[in-house]
Amino acid sequence: MATPDKTQLTPTSNLSKFEDSPVFKYIDSFSPIEIVKSKQTDNVFSSLAFLSPSSLFPSPQISCHRESRHHFLSPSNSKPPRSGHESNATEGASKADEQSNLHDEHLGCLKNDCSSKGTSSDLLNDQPDLATEFPRTLKYNCRSPDDNFESCNEVMKNTSVGVAGEGRSPFQRNRDGWEKRQLQERDLRKIFRVDQIEESAGCDWVAVLSDVADKLTMDSSIIHENTDGQDQRTADSGTTSFMSTIMQFPLDNVNNLENADSCDPSGSCNQNESAVPVTDQTHSILSTCPLDKLVVSDSGLKKDVKEENCNQSSHQVSIRRRCLVFEKSPGFGLHLNSLPNISKGHSPLSKSTLSSMDRGEVPDDKIAVITENSSETPATFGGNSIEQKFVEESAACKRCNCKRSKCLKLYCDCFAAGLYCIEPCACQDCFNKPIHENMVLETRRQIESRNPLAFAPKVIRSADSVSDSLGEINKTPASARHKRGCNCKRSSCLKKYCECFQAGVGCSLSCRCEGCKNSFGRKDGGYESESDGDNLEACERNASEKNSDIVIGKGEEHPHLSVVSPDISRLPFAYRGKLAAVFPHSIKSSLQLCSTQEQGSSDSLSRQPRFDSSLHGIPENETAEVPKHKGLTLVSKPPTSNNCKTVSSTPNQPCTSSSIAWRSRKLILRSIPSFPSLAPP
DNA sequence: GAGTTTGAAACT
DNA sequence: CAGTTTCAAACTC
Numbered sequence: 001m002a003t004p005d006k007t008q009l010t011p012t013s014n015l016s017k018f019e020d021s022p023v024f025k026y027i028d029s030f031s032p033i034e035i036v037k038s039k040q041t042d043n044v045f046s047s048l049a050f051l052s053p054s055s056l057f058p059s060p061q062i063s064c065h066r067e068s069r070h071h072f073l074s075p076s077n078s079k080p081p082r083s084g085h086e087s088n089a090t091e092g093a094s095k096a097d098e099q100s101n102l103h104d105e106h107l108g109c110l111k112n113d114c115s116s117k118g119t120s121s122d123l124l125n126d127q128p129d130l131a132t133e134f135p136r137t138l139k140y141n142c143r144s145p146d147d148n149f150e151s152c153n154e155v156m157k158n159t160s161v162g163v164a165g166e167g168r169s170p171f172q173r174n175r176d177g178w179e180k181r182q183l184q185e186r187d188l189r190k191i192f193r194v195d196q197i198e199e200s201a202g203c204d205w206v207a208v209l210s211d212v213a214d215k216l217t218m219d220s221s222i223i224h225e226n227t228d229g230q231d232q233r234t235a236d237s238g239t240t241s242f243m244s245t246i247m248q249f250p251l252d253n254v255n256n257l258e259n260a261d262s263c264d265p266s267g268s269c270n271q272n273e274s275a276v277p278v279t280d281q282t283h284s285i286l287s288t289c290p291l292d293k294l295v296v297s298d299s300g301l302k303k304d305v306k307e308e309n310c311n312q313s314s315h316q317v318s319i320r321r322r323c324l325v326f327e328k329s330p331g332f333g334l335h336l337n338s339l340p341n342i343s344k345g346h347s348p349l350s351k352s353t354l355s356s357m358d359r360g361e362v363p364d365d366k367i368a369v370i371t372e373n374s375s376e377t378p379a380t381f382g383g384n385s386i387e388q389k390f391v392e393e394s395a396a397c398k399r400c401n402c403k404r405s406k407c408l409k410l411y412c413d414c415f416a417a418g419l420y421c422i423e424p425c426a427c428q429d430c431f432n433k434p435i436h437e438n439m440v441l442e443t444r445r446q447i448e449s450r451n452p453l454a455f456a457p458k459v460i461r462s463a464d465s466v467s468d469s470l471g472e473i474n475k476t477p478a479s480a481r482h483k484r485g486c487n488c489k490r491s492s493c494l495k496k497y498c499e500c501f502q503a504g505v506g507c508s509l510s511c512r513c514e515g516c517k518n519s520f521g522r523k524d525g526g527y528e529s530e531s532d533g534d535n536l537e538a539c540e541r542n543a544s545e546k547n548s549d550i551v552i553g554k555g556e557e558h559p560h561l562s563v564v565s566p567d568i569s570r571l572p573f574a575y576r577g578k579l580a581a582v583f584p585h586s587i588k589s590s591l592q593l594c595s596t597q598e599q600g601s602s603d604s605l606s607r608q609p610r611f612d613s614s615l616h617g618i619p620e621n622e623t624a625e626v627p628k629h630k631g632l633t634l635v636s637k638p639p640t641s642n643n644c645k646t647v648s649s650t651p652n653q654p655c656t657s658s659s660i661a662w663r664s665r666k667l668i669l670r671s672i673p674s675f676p677s678l679a680p681p
Numbered sequence: 682g683a684g685t686t687t688g689a690a691a692c693t
Numbered sequence: 694c695a696g697t698t699t700c701a702a703a704c705t706c
Contacts, residue, residue: 400701401702404699405690409700410689412700416690447691486689490686490687491688496687496702497686498687499689502703
C-alpha cells in the first residue's frame with residue numbers, strides 16, 4: 001500500500017519558483033494573458049463569478065461535435081476563463097506531451113487532459129493530498145500504454161503546445177521518459193490510495209475531485225481558446241472525462257490497483273495485467289463517462305459485487321467498460337426524463353446502438369446499466385466478444401420516440417435533458433443533433449425565453465430540508481419536491497405519469513394533483529401505507545432511478561442555481577466548483593437520496609421501512625416492474641435499517657444484468673452519503 | 682406491438 | 694391566467 005509520493009510535487013514546486021523568478025515576471029509582463037501562479041486558487045473560478053444564473057443552466061451547446069449523445073452547453077458556458085492556465089501550462093505542457101494520446105476521437109479529452117495538468121499545480125495548494133493526485137491521475141488516463149507518444153507530441157504541437165508548451169522547460173522534457181513511467185506507477189498508487197480513502201472516509205474524495213475538476217475545466221477551456229482562438233467546446237467533454245476517469249478509476253481497477261501496488265517505481269510492473277489494463281481502459285474511459293455514471297460506480301457497488309455470489313458474467317463487466325469508453329461527455333440540466341431507466345429491462349442492444357456507442361454514443365440507459373453492472377476485470381475489457389456481449393446484454397437503450405416535435409420541444413426527453421438524440425432514439429425528423437446545433441440552440445433559447453426554468457431541474461430539495469450538513473444526508477426523497485408540482489388527476493400520483501412520483505419525491509402543496517397517494521409523500525403530508533408492495537417497488541425504483549434529479553437548495557428562489565444533484569457531478573467542472581461554493585449542499589445533493597435510503601433520519605425514519613421492504617423484500621406477487629429485481633441478493637444492508645426485512649430474493653436465480661444494475665444503484669446510493677461538502681459551512 | 686391513458690408542454 | 698390542443702411517455706391489453 002503505497003503512500004503518496006511527496007516528491008511528485010516537485011515539478012509544481014519548481015514551477016512556482018520559476019514563476020516567481022524575476023525573469024518570468026518580466027516576460028509575463030509582456031503577455032496579454034494574465035498569469036496565475038500555482039498558488040492561486042480561486043482565480044480559476046473567477047469566470048464563474050461572472051456567470052449569470054442562466055449560465056448555470058445554459059442553453060444547449062455542442063460540447064463535442066460528434067454524432068453522439070452529449071449535453072449541449074451554452075457557448076457562454078464554454079467560454080473558457082482567461083486565467084490560470086498560462087503559468088500552469090509549463091508543467092501541463094510537459095505532462096501533456098508525454099502523456100497525451102492525441103487521438104482525433106479524443107481530442108477534447110486530450111486537450112483537457114493537457115490543460116488539466118497545469119491545473120494540478122493549483123490544486124496542490126487546495127488539496128495538498130488528493131487534489132494533486134487526481135489531476136495527475138487523470139492526465140494519464142487519456143492514453144493507453146500503447147499510445148504513440150510521438151503522435152501525441154505532434155498533436156500537441158498543433159494544439160496546446162503553442163500555448164502551454166512555451167513554459168515547458170528543458171528539464172521537464174528530459175524528464176519525460178522518466179515521468180512517463182513514474183507517473184503511471186504513481187497513478188496506480190494514487191488511485192489505490194483514493195480507493196482507500198473512499199472506503200475509509202466515504203466519498204469525500206469525490207468532493208475533492210469535483211473541486212479539482214472545476215479547475216481542470218477552466219484550464220482546459222483556456223487552452224482551447226488560446227490555441228486556435230476558437231471556442232472549442234470539447235473542453236467540457238474532455239474535462240468531464242477527467243473526472244469520470246478519476247472517479248471511475250478506483251472502481252474499475254480495484255483489482256488492478258491491488259496488483260499495481262506491487263509495481264516498482266520504474267513503472268515496470270511485474271503484473272502487466274494489472275497495470276496495462278488500467279491505462280488501456282482509461283484511454284477510453286477518459287473520453288467519456290459522465291460523472292453520474294461514476295457515482296454509480298461507487299465503491300459500494302464494487303464491494304457489493306464482490307460480495308455477491310452471483311456469477312455475473314464477464315460480459316457485463318465488459319459492457320460497463322464499453323459504456324464508459326464510449327460515453328460522451330455529460331452536460332447538465334439533467335431532467336427526470338434523462339435519467340437512466342434501468343427499469344426498462346436490459347434487452348440486448350441493437351447493433352445500431354452498438355455502432356453508435358462505438359462512435360462514442362452511449363445512451364444514458366445503457367450507461368446506467370452498464371456502469372452499474374460490475375466489478376469487471378480489466379482482462380475482460382476489449383475484445384470482440386465484448387461487443388457481442390454488449391449487443392446481447394446491453395439494452396434498455398430506450399430513448400426518445402418523438403414523432404412530431406422534431407425533438408426540439410420539451411416533450412422530447414433528450415432535448416429537455418440537454419442531450420442530443422442519438423441513434424437509439426426512435427425519433428422521427430429529429431433536429432436535436434449536433435449537425436443542427438444552431439437550430440437546437442435557437443429553439444432552446446426560445447423555450448428559455450418563454451420559461452427560464454424550462455431546462456432547470458424539476459426536482460428540488462426544499463429549503464427547509466437544507467439543514468445542517470449532516471442532517472440533510474438523512475433526508476429522504478420525500479424531502480425533495482418537484483419544483484412546480486404535478487397536476488395529476490387520475491393517476492393518484494402513483495404512476496410515472498406523475499413527475500413527482502417519477503422523481504421519487506413526494507408531492508407538495510405546490511402540486512395540484514387530485515387524490516394524491518404519492519408513496520413518497522402526499523401533498524397533504526401523509527404517506528401511504530407500507531403494505532403496498534407494488535407501490536413500494538415503484539417507490540424504491542423511482543427513488544433510485546431518479547435520485548439524480550434532486551436539487552439541493554432553494555431552487556425556487558434561485559431557480560437557475562438549482563442544480564440537479566447528479567447533475568452537479570455532470571456539470572462541467574467549472575460550474576460544479578462554483579456551485580459547490582455558492583451552494584455547498586449542491587455537491588452533496590447527488591448523495592442525498594443515496595444516503596436517505598441508507599441511513600434514514602428523523603425525517604425519513606417513518607418511510608425508511610418502506611424503502612427497505614422494497615429493497616429487501618421483493619413481493620411474490622410482483623407486478624410488471626418486479627422482474628428486474630428478481631435475482632437480487634441484497635447483501636449490504638444499512639446498519640440503521642433495523643426494521644428491514646433483509647430478504648435475499650430468489651437466490652437461485654441468476655443475476656441478470658438488470659438485477660445487478662438495480663442492485664448496484666441501490667448500493668451506490670448507500671455508498672455515497674458520507675460525502676462532505678467542499679464548501680465552507 | 683398496437684392502442685389507450687395520462688399529464689406535461691405548447692398553444693390560444 | 695385559464696382553457697384547449699398537442700405531444701410523447703407510461704401503461705394496458
